[in-house]
Amino acid sequence: MPRVFFLLLALSGLLAGSAHAQFLILKDGSRIPSSEFHVENGKIIRTILLGDNKTATTELPKQNVGSLDWPDVAEITEARNLMSQGKAEEALAILAKAKTSFEMFETLPGSPYAEIFFTYVELLSQAGKFEDTVKLIPQLKILKLSDAQKMQLRIIQLDIDRQTSSEYTSIIAEAESILSETDDSSVGASIWAMIADIYARQKDWEKALMAYLRIPVFYGTQLQRVPDAELKAGQMLVKMKRYEDAQAVFKRLVETYPGSAVADLAGKEQAKINGMKNEPETGDGKAEGKDAKPAEGAAPAEAAAPAAK
Structure with missing residues (x-):
């Protein structure tokens, strides 16, 4: 037996x-x-x-x-894993190669080309490759997309609007509308990254911090988005002059994602504030108000908090 x-x-x-x-x-x-x-x-x-x-x-x-x-596309799984390690360039390189290989099978039944191409554009957007994303949107729109992909395309388009328009009120309204239509965690993580970036552009550091932190706290399964969200949360802490707290965030990122672009950026951010102590918050809970001018030589909000992905 x-x-x-x-x-x-x-x-x-x-x-x-x-x-x-x-x-x-x-x-x-x-x-x-x-x-x-x-x-x-x-x-x-x-x-x-x-x-x-x-x-x-x-x-x-x-x-x-x-x-x-072709029920499983290993390249997509590998690319998403690399994104979760903060290795965006490596992830995009894998998908770019897969896209080239499967392009000749684009119109055949069962071809994974559309899924590969869509994921490539999605990760381009997440990696902040704005111009490359915009160039490929027209090709993306003519593909036969699933309902989930149509929703993701709507998010990518909203991300483009976020970077090309200052109509923040209407953009946030559209973001909240999307959140109300789905409980998909990948959608939620995408939207909160955009909302956080808008608050950062408006120099509302505390709201931006809380929005970025929603991603690892409530959408931790979206591993490809967590490293960048945590990096930007650390950058918001610096803006709020909570230097010791920010150093702890940057140190953990360096240790958690060794060899990644996120770890490299975190190390540079940590070096800038090494040894600095937290400063007392102002009465409104912010160390630097919306209308305060940045310190001489400081990077603008858009540079300190790179485009959300």
């Missing part, structure tokens, strides 16, 4: 693995697993096992491919 049990267990493992396999499906019904081909310079290069551990490669004509069976 134990032997039968272990055989069944092994079989179930194989079946589970095959359930997530990825294939090109040829028009004759043949299935080519992802391990047996790659895309190179716009061509599908297939690897054929000849025996005795020998292989040969041949070009597979694109017209022979009828559809794709």
Whole structure:
């Protein structure tokens, strides 16, 4: 009985693995697993096992491919993981490569191209690549999008408005409208990042701080957004002259995300205020009021609190 049990267990493992396999499906019904081909310079290069551990490669004509069976896109998972580690450039590089590889399959049934392209633009927006995001929006709008992607596109558009318009009241009203329409945590994290940035632009440091902190506190599952939100919360503490509190935030970021852009920025921010003590708050709970002029040489609010993603 134990032997039968272990055989069944092994079989179930194989079946589970095959359930997530990825294939090109040829028009004759043949299935080519992802391990047996790659895309190179716009061509599908297939690897054929000849025996005795020998292989040969041949070009597979694109017209022979009828559809794709691609239930999971590893590049998207990897890119989001890198974003959660504060490594935006590495995440974007992975998606850019995947986008190029799958572009030739864009119109085929089962192709993950639209999902890859959409995620690429979404992460461009999160990484603050404003001009690149704007350039790709027209292409994004002509893709066949799911309801969730349509909502995310609405958020990306709102983020563009946030960076190109000073109509903050209407932007915040639209942000609150989106929040009322969904309880999706990824949407909530996106919206609160924008709201926080608007408060920072208005030099309302305390409101900006509380808005940034909502992301790790209430939307902590959105790991790709947490490092940046915490960095900006630290920057708001500096604006409020809560230097010791800010140093603690920057120190933790350096230790938590070593080797990332966020850790590098946090280290630089920490060095600027190293050893400085908290200053007493003013009566309104802010160390620096909305109308106060920044100290000589200080960065403007937009630079101190980079665009939310």
